[in-house]
Amino acid sequence: MTRTVLAADFGGTNLRAAIVSAEGHILHRDDHLTPAESTPQAIIAQVIELLAGTVAASGAQPAAACIATAGLINAEEGKVIIAPNIPGFRNLVLTTPVGERLGIPAYIENDASAAALGEFRFGAGRGTRHLLHATVGTGIGGGIVIDRRLYRGAKGLAGEIGHIIVDPAGPRCNCGSRGCLEAMVSGVAFAERARLILQQGKSAILKEIAAGEPPTAVHLSAAAARGDTVCEAEIRHGGHILGLALGSLVNVLNPDCVTLSGGLLSMGEMLLGPAREAMYSLAYGPAAGTLIHLSELGDDAGLLGAAAVAFEHLDT
Numbered sequence: 001m002t003r004t005v006l007a008a009d010f011g012g013t014n015l016r017a018a019i020v021s022a023e024g025h026i027l028h029r030d031d032h033l034t035p036a037e038s039t040p041q042a043i044i045a046q047v048i049e050l051l052a053g054t055v056a057a058s059g060a061q062p063a064a065a066c067i068a069t070a071g072l073i074n075a076e077e078g079k080v081i082i083a084p085n086i087p088g089f090r091n092l093v094l095t096t097p098v099g100e101r102l103g104i105p106a107y108i109e110n111d112a113s114a115a116a117l118g119e120f121r122f123g124a125g126r127g128t129r130h131l132l133h134a135t136v137g138t139g140i141g142g143g144i145v146i147d148r149r150l151y152r153g154a155k156g157l158a159g160e161i162g163h164i165i166v167d168p169a170g171p172r173c174n175c176g177s178r179g180c181l182e183a184m185v186s187g188v189a190f191a192e193r194a195r196l197i198l199q200q201g202k203s204a205i206l207k208e209i210a211a212g213e214p215p216t217a218v219h220l221s222a223a224a225a226r227g228d229t230v231c232e233a234e235i236r237h238g239g240h241i242l243g244l245a246l247g248s249l250v251n252v253l254n255p256d257c258v259t260l261s262g263g264l265l266s267m268g269e270m271l272l273g274p275a276r277e278a279m280y281s282l283a284y285g286p287a288a289g290t291l292i293h294l295s296e297l298g299d300d301a302g303l304l305g306a307a308a309v310a311f312e313h314l315d316t
């Protein structure tokens with residue numbers, strides 16, 4: 001029988017679950033809305049039943065389960081420390097009840113760390129040994145693979161590249177610091193820049209596209225694509241900042257490659273061109289040979305990342 005795992009991508013809106021083979025093939029999948037129960041305990045109970053339902057419907061006998069979710073995770077203790085997208089999720093052990101209900105070892109992992117291992121095992125980082133992954137979306141996340149294993153650090157926090165300071169005088173970040181990468185280059189940061197552009201009356205095109213709604217990164221990108229130079233400069237500057245952060249990390253970690261995923265990549269070369277240029281301008285010596293690859297896992301990155309983590313646990 002094919003060796004499989006149960007993988008789950010647990011977000012604020014969606015709970016995706018799948019049975020995944022060791023080759024990264026999704027053999028069965030279920031997409032649910034995240035249960036909207038009144039207490040975290042009730043949400044967990046519902047999630048566990050949905051996961052058990054996926055196992056039953058698939059007819060598979062997965063060897064392990066892994067749940068990937070956003071937030072601070074203590075993978076060793078199987079605990080969610082804080083999940084910002086799921087109300088009330090603080091200091092909750094998730095793996096014990098999941099493992100008990102399903103009768104298999106259960107694991108939990110930060111979604112960006114899982115995505116890094118997913119790219120390494122099944123995606124754009126296949127065949128490498130050391131990899132840095134960055135998710136560039138609403139926020140900025142990251143994951144590090146060293147010597148073919150996910151690097152978690154002492155307390156499971158490793159890979160939080162969104163909180164590298166890129167401008168000490170920059171805007172305040174959710175974490176409390178000033179000028180974090182995430183506060184400068186992310187969906188939220190670009191939306192704030194777009195709001196300021198409108199407030200200062202600097203872009204008629206952006207004003208027309210936003211049509212009275214609060215402007216978003218998508219609006220900013222659309223205005224730039226229509227030739228708005230102010231919006232384009234904003235995106236290019238963001239790309240440059242992103243590249244500086246990646247270049248710094250490349251000098252520290254010396255990975256074989258950097259993989260990128262996330263919604264902001266739809267900004268294309270306007271963001272990625274300056275990012276690449278800044279990264280290579282910083283890369284020291286042999287680090288200048290570090291490759292940048294775009295994710296190959298698309299929408300399934302969360303599921304395949306969780307599966308990769310489950311297989312890593314099984315293999316060690």
Ligand SMILES: [Zn+2]
Nearest residue numbers: 163173175180
């Ligand atoms: Zn921060």
